[in-house]
Amino acid sequence: MEGDSSNRIIPSHSKGLLQTPELYQYVLDTTVFPREPQPLKELRDLTANHPRAMMATAPDAGQFVALLLKLTGAKKTIELGVFTGYSLLLTALTIPQDGKEANEGSYDFAYVDADKLNYWNYHERLMKLVKVGGIIVYDNTLWGGSVAADPATVGHRGGAVTQSTIQFNKSIAADPRVDISLAPLGDGITVCRRIY
Ligand SMILES: C[S@@+](CC[C@H](N)C(=O)[O-])C[C@H]1O[C@@H](n2cnc3c(N)ncnc32)[C@H](O)[C@@H]1O
Incomplete structure (x- = not known):
């Protein structure tokens, strides 16, 4: 039956945010995995056997973070x-390689997970801690889609974390100190640029 999802294989890093599991696998296979450095591939394979493997940053979100690091020339x-890791x-x-010790107000980039x-x-x-013009990235800001789900269907990813994430998303949208974008990669990553 068209649209029947019962036989779909869910890619291991999928948080179910894209329209179909196949579409997520397509992104991974065409764009992410061919460019993933070998040490990261090996770490991802090792982590796959961990009982809490789902906690790792999704590789598509990771690729975006790496691009941001390069675009901003971040060192600290x-x-x-x-x-x-x-x-x-x-x-x-x-x-x-020439990263230096950072003081308050001098970090170029922060990643929060x-x-x-x-x-x-x-x-x-x-x-x-982050300098004006610096970047802060928050992972899991769509929390498996539960932020917009019917509370009755949210399941184990619901509860306190969902409520806290909903509040965080509202607060960050209202924070005049940052430019923001919530990118639906991985489990949702919110990118902030400190304005003042
Ligand atoms: C989702 S995982 C991070 C995954 C990581 N980004 C990766 O790619 O492998 C969250 C981590 O935060 C740690 N953690 C949770 N609460 C913390 C806290 N209050 N202070 C420091 N670390 C914490 C957990 O032990 C866990 O290692």
């Missing part, structure tokens, strides 16, 4: 939430 970066390794592989209930606290702290 900070990351919150490491797990097996996919996003950390991609940052290390992408930024120049830690305690979802604390995203707004991280934001307030990072608004001091």
